[in-house]
Amino acid sequence: MIEALSILLLWLGGAFFVIGTVGLLRFPDVYSRLHALTKADTLGLGLVILGLSLRADQLFTVLLMLFIWLLVMASSATACQLLARYQLQSDKDSSDGGK
Amino acid sequence: MAASELILDLILCLVLLSLAVAVVEVKRLYDSIILFIAFGLILSITWARLGAPDLALAEAAIGAGITGVLLMAAYANLAPKKHLQNSHRSWLAVGFSLAAMVWLVLSLIPLADSPESLVAVAEQAMADSGVTHPVTAVLLNFRAWDTLLELVVLLLALLGMQQLRLPSLKIAYPWPLLNAWGRYLAPLTIVIGGYLLWRGSSGPGGAFQSGALLAAGLIVLRLNHVIPGLSWQHAWLRCSVLCGAGFFLIIACLTAWLGQGWLDYPASYSASLIFIIEFLATISIAVTLAWLVTGQQEAAS
Numbered sequence: 001m002i003e004a005l006s007i008l009l010l011w012l013g014g015a016f017f018v019i020g021t022v023g024l025l026r027f028p029d030v031y032s033r034l035h036a037l038t039k040a041d042t043l044g045l046g047l048v049i050l051g052l053s054l055r056a057d058q059l060f061t062v063l064l065m066l067f068i069w070l071l072v073m074a075s076s077a078t079a080c081q082l083l084a085r086y087q088l089q090s091d092k093d094s095s096d097g098g099k
Numbered sequence: 100m101a102a103s104e105l106i107l108d109l110i111l112c113l114v115l116l117s118l119a120v121a122v123v124e125v126k127r128l129y130d131s132i133i134l135f136i137a138f139g140l141i142l143s144i145t146w147a148r149l150g151a152p153d154l155a156l157a158e159a160a161i162g163a164g165i166t167g168v169l170l171m172a173a174y175a176n177l178a179p180k181k182h183l184q185n186s187h188r189s190w191l192a193v194g195f196s197l198a199a200m201v202w203l204v205l206s207l208i209p210l211a212d213s214p215e216s217l218v219a220v221a222e223q224a225m226a227d228s229g230v231t232h233p234v235t236a237v238l239l240n241f242r243a244w245d246t247l248l249e250l251v252v253l254l255l256a257l258l259g260m261q262q263l264r265l266p267s268l269k270i271a272y273p274w275p276l277l278n279a280w281g282r283y284l285a286p287l288t289i290v291i292g293g294y295l296l297w298r299g300s301s302g303p304g305g306a307f308q309s310g311a312l313l314a315a316g317l318i319v320l321r322l323n324h325v326i327p328g329l330s331w332q333h334a335w336l337r338c339s340v341l342c343g344a345g346f347f348l349i350i351a352c353l354t355a356w357l358g359q360g361w362l363d364y365p366a367s368y369s370a371s372l373i374f375i376i377e378f379l380a381t382i383s384i385a386v387t388l389a390w391l392v393t394g395q396q397e398a399a400s
Contacts, residue, residue, distance in 0.1 A: 078276055
């Protein structure tokens with residue numbers, strides 16, 4: 001039962017990564033690409049970690065993986081903000097330059 | 100199981116090779132840098148797959164992390180007209196790389212015939228090495244000479260940079276979010292870097308990995324204007340850059356003078372000697388790498 005649930009979660013996580021990659025390649029501008037990418041990697045990684053936690057034999061391993069997830073989430077949120085703000089800034093600059 | 104692992108390994112090889120070609124072939128230098136960072140990450144996964152976690156850690160921290168930041172900093176210093184890659188081939192460089200590759204492969208072939216003998220020799224000597232992790236024993240005891248020279252190479256790189264007298268990096272004022280996240284990250288790099296250093300005696304980790312991580316923490320703090328610029332005029336900066344190679348050299352001279360020979364530690368001291376050398380080397384590596392990225396030249400007066 002737990003085994004099946006874990007496999008399901010791992011597949012779901014993998015699927016989110018694939019969807020995020022497709023979004024990154026197919027979406028038209030930086031903002032929607034960032035949207036696809038950050039959702040995919042935080043949720044995808046979360047599901048993979050949940051799936052792996054069901055197989056872990058120690059509580060410590062689970063805590064370590066949760067900690068990694070938290071770190072990745074926080075840094076991906078920060079990186080996403082930075083890229084989006086940079087893009088916004090350069091959009092503004094180029095439209096100012098056009099006038 | 101074996102088939103799926105083979106597929107994974109083949110994909111890794113394929114991605115590694117295509118990234119390597121792409122790094123050289125893309126037009127814009129910026130894309131080339133991004134691809135080089137991706138190449139470092141894939142290479143680090145490859146080392147992990149080959150069962151070499153020490154190399155994987157070093158490649159991820161130095162190859163992908165610090166080298167990527169260094170290239171970015173160099174790119175920021177470039178004039179915009181130089182942002183395209185030099186497209187003409189230098190056949191001399193191609194010939195030299197091919198010759199070097201052939202020579203390396205030829206020198207690896209004898210190793211394939213006798214893999215057990217070297218491992219056996221190393222494992223026999225483990226008892227007197229002072230550490231329990233074979234890689235650390237090789238790096239800091241049996242082949243300590245190589246590690247000493249690696250530290251000297253790093254020192255030479257820094258001296259070369261110093262001679263170029265590049266203008267210091269202009270750092271934009273950071274957004275509050277980055278600033279806040281940087282302040283959370285910096286203590287974490289100290290904790291994880293310290294752990295890697297401490298763990299080096301019994302498992303994967305050690306001075307280079309830990310030093311690169313600490314350098315990353317220093318760079319993040321510098322880019323966030325939390326710490327002032329690292330200026331070559333500060334005595335502490337010069338001391339910390341020199342302490343790793345300096346202490347190593349002193350030990351080498353002392354063991355040659357009083358002991359059995361160059362870097363042949365007395366068995367009862369080897370554990371503590373290795374730890375002190377690694378600790379000082381970590382400081383040197385961290386400060387040197389951070390200086391290479393964000394180092395500040397004094398205003399010419």
